[in-house]
Amino acid sequence: MPGSPGSPASALLLENIHPLAVDVLGRAGVSVQQRPGALSEAELVQALPGVKLLGIRSTTHVTEAVLDAAPDLEAIGAFCIGTNQIDLEAAAARGVAVFNAPFSNTRSVVELVIAEVIALTRQLTVFDSALHAGVWQKSAAGSHEVRGRTLGIVGYGNIGSQLSVVAEALGMRVVFYDTAEKLAMGNAVRLSSMEEVLAVADVVTLHVDGRAGNGGLFGAEQFAAMKPGAIFLNLSRGFVVDHGALRDHLVSGHLAGAAVDVFANEPRRNGDPFDSRLRGLPNTILTPHVGGSTEEAQEDIGRFVAGKLRDYAAHGSTSLAVNLPQVITDAGHGTRLGHLHQNVPGVLATVNSVLARHGVNIVGQSLTTRGQLGYVVTDIGSAVEAAVLAELEAMPETVRLRVLS
Numbered sequence: 001m002p003g004s005p006g007s008p009a010s011a012l013l014l015e016n017i018h019p020l021a022v023d024v025l026g027r028a029g030v031s032v033q034q035r036p037g038a039l040s041e042a043e044l045v046q047a048l049p050g051v052k053l054l055g056i057r058s059t060t061h062v063t064e065a066v067l068d069a070a071p072d073l074e075a076i077g078a079f080c081i082g083t084n085q086i087d088l089e090a091a092a093a094r095g096v097a098v099f100n101a102p103f104s105n106t107r108s109v110v111e112l113v114i115a116e117v118i119a120l121t122r123q124l125t126v127f128d129s130a131l132h133a134g135v136w137q138k139s140a141a142g143s144h145e146v147r148g149r150t151l152g153i154v155g156y157g158n159i160g161s162q163l164s165v166v167a168e169a170l171g172m173r174v175v176f177y178d179t180a181e182k183l184a185m186g187n188a189v190r191l192s193s194m195e196e197v198l199a200v201a202d203v204v205t206l207h208v209d210g211r212a213g214n215g216g217l218f219g220a221e222q223f224a225a226m227k228p229g230a231i232f233l234n235l236s237r238g239f240v241v242d243h244g245a246l247r248d249h250l251v252s253g254h255l256a257g258a259a260v261d262v263f264a265n266e267p268r269r270n271g272d273p274f275d276s277r278l279r280g281l282p283n284t285i286l287t288p289h290v291g292g293s294t295e296e297a298q299e300d301i302g303r304f305v306a307g308k309l310r311d312y313a314a315h316g317s318t319s320l321a322v323n324l325p326q327v328i329t330d331a332g333h334g335t336r337l338g339h340l341h342q343n344v345p346g347v348l349a350t351v352n353s354v355l356a357r358h359g360v361n362i363v364g365q366s367l368t369t370r371g372q373l374g375y376v377v378t379d380i381g382s383a384v385e386a387a388v389l390a391e392l393e394a395m396p397e398t399v400r401l402r403v404l405s
């Protein structure tokens, strides 16, 4: 049965989510439990009964089996950008909304890329480790200004396009390739293939998304196609790059340096061991997936995603949901029904005829569809009888019915 209006939501937040998220949810009357680390599938199955809102970052995986064991779950907040760690289709099929923070850490990633491009172009890690080892080794050979060098950006979305602007401000020339049509910022030049970017760029940086087709996007052939002495960065997804091939091209000297922030298999918890083919290489910066991890970004993500969970729990808004039709609502008056259903003809008519038969007056209504799902939010002037809810619940097309006030 759907939850009764006003029944308090409970939230479980994992993976050290920013305390601002607790404030935002707490002020909305949500009771919040927090745990510092990620949970495994089996741990999640144990933890989720009774939890309506789940907050995770990139390490916790929400699989179909987890969703099957979490009948109370209404929404998942991914307090990060990516949502690949969640089975989005399985969540949608069970009426579980998924929200993320698509823009909150864009600037943080861009600033780390800029820092690494300069550090690698000036061989800072080489000088730094020589001095730490007690060896004075001063030379200009192989060190360059970034001004006038060409930055090749593969993936010109939120991060790639902002990087383009900041890199041009430093005097870099920018070329990019994106599979989608993208507006070139400033003087950046769009090229028609990744190969064209590799042929001209002094620095190649990947900012593609996590679609399955990007697995192994960058391997031996692509590294070989880069200019001798070029620098490579990946702060997008670990599975996109063949690290064995990257190692070979660094060891051979074909590439002058690399920075890698993301790995195909990342340790689950702080303190866990880390291994990689890239360990121990000169002029190679390895960071533990911290591109978006600044206090500013975490605070913004905490505020943004908690706000999405709060608005969905309180008044049914699916604005910027990644897996459900988007209905943007503010607080309603009286009782509100959120009805998520199969997107087939006649559902709205059936909902409204049930309400009419019971003498329920509709004061406002909004419907959106997306793929196989429809979502209709209906404000009604009066309290709703159990018989009305039972009839709406019993409709074969109903995926989930929520009663909000």
Ligand SMILES: NC(=O)c1ccc[n+]([C@@H]2O[C@H](COP(=O)([O-])OP(=O)(O)OC[C@H]3O[C@@H](n4cnc5c(N)ncnc54)[C@H](O)[C@@H]3O)[C@@H](O)[C@H]2O)c1
Pocket: 081, 082, 102, 105, 106, 109, 154, 155, 156, 157, 158, 159, 160, 177, 178, 179, 180, 194, 207, 208, 209, 210, 211, 214, 217, 235, 236, 237, 261, 262, 289, 290, 291, 292, 293
């Ligand atoms: N290292 C970190 O801490 C960190 C932080 C934030 C984001 N990220 C990752 O950075 C990546 C980019 O984030 P965003 O917000 O800019 O994403 P976005 O969705 O705005 O942009 C991705 C762009 O890549 C393009 N693209 C996808 N596949 C491509 C391909 N094969 N060739 C060329 N273009 C391709 C898309 O069309 C899109 O324009 C994502 O993978 C995200 O998960 C990492």
